Every structure is written in structure tokens, then in C-alpha cells.
Amino acid sequence: MSSKYRSPAMDRRSFVKIISSALGSLMAAVVGLPAIQYFISPSLGKEEEDEWISLGPLENYPLDTPTQFNFSLNKVNGWEKSSHSYGVFVLREEGKGVVVYSDVCTHLSCRLNWIPEEEEYLCPCHAARFDKHGNLISGPPPRPMDRFETKLDEGQLFIHLKEG
């Protein structure tokens, strides 16, 4: 078989070189490309559907004072089923409608508490303070408290829960 490759255009050595690199690259590709997808697979999944979470009838929330509402959602990550708890403050004001604030501090994600006596939110981690409408009074957070998009459906209050 060697005579076949003795032509000056392509000697045996370069022929083998080409075959070797071709087969080698093919194998590397067949494993390598799937491997990359395999590694990044969890991040490729469709973004979870945004969800509207019911917070119950609007009348249940007293006027002019933030009311805490906690709920948990079950999530599946890989093989792990976990339950995440969320907390929101619902502030209903006469004539101004309703605003729902996240209880997550915009600084480092600690959970805020409503201090009724001082009419302020207090962050237990770095003592940040927000007023009733979520505006920063003092402390390190970079922005006011986050708000949820809300909607009313037959008297029921819903918030739009976005992932992330």
C-alpha cells in the first residue's frame, strides 16, 4: 500500500498527518462540543415563566400602613426541590392605590423589618432606613426599595414575580 503514497504531491507522512489530525479533531469535536453544552446546560434552560402571585383580596389590607405578606414557592433546580420564601410589604393608601414593596434590602439582600413606632423600614444588617414609601433615609443601599408590578383582578391583588 505504501507505493500509493509515494507520489511527490503527498508522501505517506503527510497523508498520515492529515488523517491523524482529521480523526483527532473529529473525536475532540464529538466529545468537546457536547461537553461544553453539557457544562453550561443548566443556564440554557428557558427563563422561568414570570408568575402572577395572588396576595388575596385587596380589602384585607389596612389603609396607610405597610402589611407584611409572606409566601413560598417550590422550585426545582436539577434534582433538588426547594422551597423559597418571599416577603412583601403591601401599602394601600386612600386615593393612591396600592404599592407592593419587596422586603429585600437593595444593599445586600437582607430582609427588612417594618418598625411601626418609627414609621420606617429598618435593615437588621447595616442599619439602613427607608421611609414608608420605600425611599432611602440613611445607610448604604444604592436605591430605594424594589417595587412589584401589581394588578387587580376581581378585587384580588396580584403581584408580578420576576425571576432574579
Place this chain on the structure above:
Amino acid sequence: MKEEQKKAYKRKYEQAKRKGVKFWPDIIYKDLLVSFGIFILLVGLAAFVGVAVEPKADPSDASYVPRPEWYFLFLFEFLKFVPGKIEWIGTFVLPVLVILVLFALPFLDRNPLRHWKNRLTGISIMGVVVLGMVGLTVRSVLTTPKKEEAVASTIQEKYALGEDLYSVNCVECHGPDGEGGVIAGVEGLEGVDLKSISSRDEIYTRSDETLAAIIDYGQQDQGMPPFGLAYGGELKKSEIDALVMYMRYTWDDRVELPSDAASAGAIPELSAEEIPSYEVHISRLAKRYCISCHRPGKENNNYLMGSYQEMLTSGDNADHNLIPGDLDSYLILAINGQSILDENGEEIIQRMPPTKMMKEEYIHIFEVWVLNGMPETASDAEALTVQGQE
């Protein structure tokens, strides 16, 4: 090896090298082709054969037939031929010896000659060993009991198993339809008033996991004993699953049992004149009540009930188990709740099934079968029926 032999070898090797080739590209080229072939094979196996799906490890399910990876099968099979008392020779001494011989081979074999014609002894020993390993592996594969006959796998088998487990374990308190009521004749729970477990309220609100957990762990405060093997009960995980499936399909009107499953699992009723056959009746009864213990690897006086042949001929008491026309056959006595004693008065067979007797109509099927000489197929049995009428 003497110095001149070493020199002679080196000379030969140099000659071979001179007549030889370059490692790159000649050797690498061949290696690469073979490796590439193997690679194709690997990807093909991964894509078209895949990795078998197995149930999760269940320490309470001892019915599983353990099999090692195929390359250990020969050793596994070999141990069958080693008597229990000296098992350690097979499990330890021999493997260690083989490994030591392998390690020491260059020093044990001091023959300077290399061609196989000059090393017939060594080659034949190795040949016998390898053939033996291959033979044992093949034998092991052939003798592995088929999984299907050991565990219920299809929906109908599971449903039938669940139905049966329900009748054995649950009916005495919960009633045949889960209706509950006042318990009578159950030790420790006499007079307890149970609510229904089959009502919509109950079956709609309890998930399969909840039901399985209740059966597994029990509800001690309400008198429900644990049935899980791990908690002192007698049911394996797979059995609890079957039970839950039976309850779900029977009582929950939101789900419907696949139609073929509903009929296939049932044991056919025997009409007045009919003679039962192994094929139609006995095999199903045996599968439901007997086979879990009467299969290889269990303590059962070596009596296997996996096939017609096995039922008639296997076991320590093969001569007495089934005697045509004789209702004193051991099997008939045992399923009627009698234990069999040997001449010294020692029990050799306990009543069967040990936990709870079969329904009377099932015992009747066995009796009619034995009285008519234990026909195998439905046509055999039919022939007998016809004769009987003449």
C-alpha cells in the same frame, strides 16, 4: 537469564528494529485507526444502547438478585462451585494466588525462548484459564434468573400484586373497599372505629407519596402499624408502591386503570365443571402467592415454582409435594394450613403461605388441579373435562 542470552536478544531486537518502521507515523497511524474505531463503537453504544435505568437503591428490598459487573461474573460464578466451608479459598486464596503469579510471571518463567511453539506449557495453562473464565462468564449470564419473574413490573402485575397485598394486609381493619368501620377480631385494635380511607375526601387529598409514607411508617397514634420493612413491618418498598397504585386506581375516580390491566391480572374464576390448568390458573396463583420465596436463592427446601417443570420435580420433598389425585400431597396440606412433620416430629414444612392463608376458592383451584392429575395447558385440562363428562 545469562549475559549471552541477553546479548543475543538485544542483537535480534536491533535487527528487528532495522527492518522495522518509525513510531511516527506508522505505529501511531494504526493506533489511531483502532482508537477511532473504538470511539465510534463507544458513541454508538452510548447513543443506541444507552445506560439501563435501574430503580434507586433500596436496602429493604432484599429480593433483588445481585449481579456484579460482567468482568467479575466469572469469579461470581466460580464461587458456586466452592463449598461454603472453604469459600475463602475461592474468594481470597485463589485470586491472591493468581495475582501473585501474574506479578511474578517474568521470574517464574525463566525460559529465554519467546515463540509460542517453544512455550507450549505456559500458553496452554493460560489458554485453559482464559477459556475457563469465558465459560464461567457465559454460564453465569445464562443462569441469571430473568428479572420479570421475580418482581412485578408491568402495570397489571403491579395492580394485581397491590390488590393481593391489600387483601392480605389491610382488609381486616379497613374492609375490602377501604370503607373502615368498627374493627373486630384484631388484637390490640378491638372496637376502634375507623373512618373510610377510600372516600373522595381522603383519596383526593393524599398524594401517592403521602399514602406510601403512611403505609411505610404507620400512624402509631391512630393505631396504624408501620408496614415498611425498615420499620418492623413486612412490606418492601416496591410492594408499598404496588399497594398505593392499587388504592389509587380503585378508589380515585380521577384516574382510570388501563383496560388491559384490569382484566389481565385477575385470576380466572373456576366454573363448576371446569378443571384448572397450570397455564391458566396455577401459574398465576403461584406467581402471586408463592414465587416470591419459591425461586432460586431463597430458603424454600429447594422447591422452585417458576415453571411447570420446576413445580413438579424440584425440591427436597419432590416425591411428596404434588401426587396426582392425592389431597395429602404436601402442597395441598400446607396451603390448607397444616405443617408437615418428619418422622421425628420436627417441622419440615410450615403452612403456606406463611403469613396468611389464600382465599378458599384459590385453595379449591389447587385441590381440583391435583385431583385431576395436574394438567399443564388449557387444552390438556379441557380434554380431561370432556373425558369426565363421557
Place this chain on the structure above:
Amino acid sequence: MAQNVYDWLDERLGLQAIYDAILDREVPKVNWWFTLGSASLFLGLMQGITGILLSVYYVPTPDHAYDSITYIMTGVKFGWLILGIHHWGASLLILTAFIHMLRVFFYGAYKYPREVTWITGVMLLIGALGMGFTGYLLPWNQRSYWATTVGTEIAGSVPGIGNIILRILRGGTDLSALTLSRFFSLHIWIFPAILLAVVLTHLYLVIRLGISNIPDEDS
């Protein structure tokens, strides 16, 4: 340009010397059976690559091992490929290594001067079997659980010290979470580390002593 880069690197790394020593050496003419050693090496490499990839998702605890494997098979893109190659590669590796050993035996290649090559080869075969045995438990399914129960029981049947061996293998008297985590450690750290060292020795010797030649009748 490429030549310049090569020359620059060669001057510092000695690439030409490596090339001459490993690739450009003369070896005897051999047949196709002689490819099984490198086939085993190739399969070993594949096992290493796919094994490392599997460790991205696999969790060695009784609670999660089975679920994480199921997730790899069904939830991860190409998980079936990675796990499938690892699963089948293990079997093929044992097969090629074993036939490779038979080839070496048949041609008397374990004799002078390749005794040590043979010994390291036997170590590699045993190591591969050890990898097979420990890897078999990791999916934590019925098959692996009961096979390992019996396998460790077999090791425990040695008179006198059997019980201790059994407890060392299992990390206690029962097959438990401890067994799983030590098998995992053996499978991904301890055996591979030892095997890597032995493989390198084996390869060094193969290169140093050259591929054995096919013996003729008067040798």
C-alpha cells in the same frame, strides 16, 4: 512565522528532542494486536475526561446520588452521551486491557528486558478492576447497591481478618453513606492518582525499551 515560533519555543523547551525521543524512533514491524495498549490508553483518557465531566453534576450521597444521575441522563444536555461513554468505556477498557495482556503473554514480551513493564501492566489491570468495582456503586441504584453488598461480603469472607477488611471497605458494618463517599474518593482521587503514576511509568518503559518484536520460531 510558524517556523519562527517553533524555533523560539524549541530553543527553550527542547521540542525537537522530545520529538526525536518519542515520535521519531525506530520500532519493529508489528501487527494489529499491538494497537490494544494504546487503545487502552485512549479509553483511559476518555474515562478521565468523561469522569471529570460527570463530577460537575454527580453528588456522592445516598440522598442525591441516584437523583443526580437521573438528572444527568434526562435533564442535562448530552448527559446521556457523557454518562454512556463513561459506562461503556469502562467495560471496553477492561476488555482491551485484558486482551492486551494476553497479547503480551502470547509473544513472551514480559521477558527480559521488559519485566518491570509487565509488572506495572498487571498493576494497571488490577487498578482498572478496582476502578470498575468502586465506580459500580456510585449510581446508587438497586444493581449497584446489591452487587457491592455481595462484593464486599466476598472480601469479608477471608478467615481471621475478613471482618476488618469488610469494615474498612464499607466504612463500618453496613453499606451506607460512608461506603458511598469512600468509594467515590477511591474512584475519583486515590485510584486515578496511583494509576496516573503507574501509567506514566509504563509508558516511559515502553518508550525506553521499545515495542517488543514478534518472536520468530527459533527465539
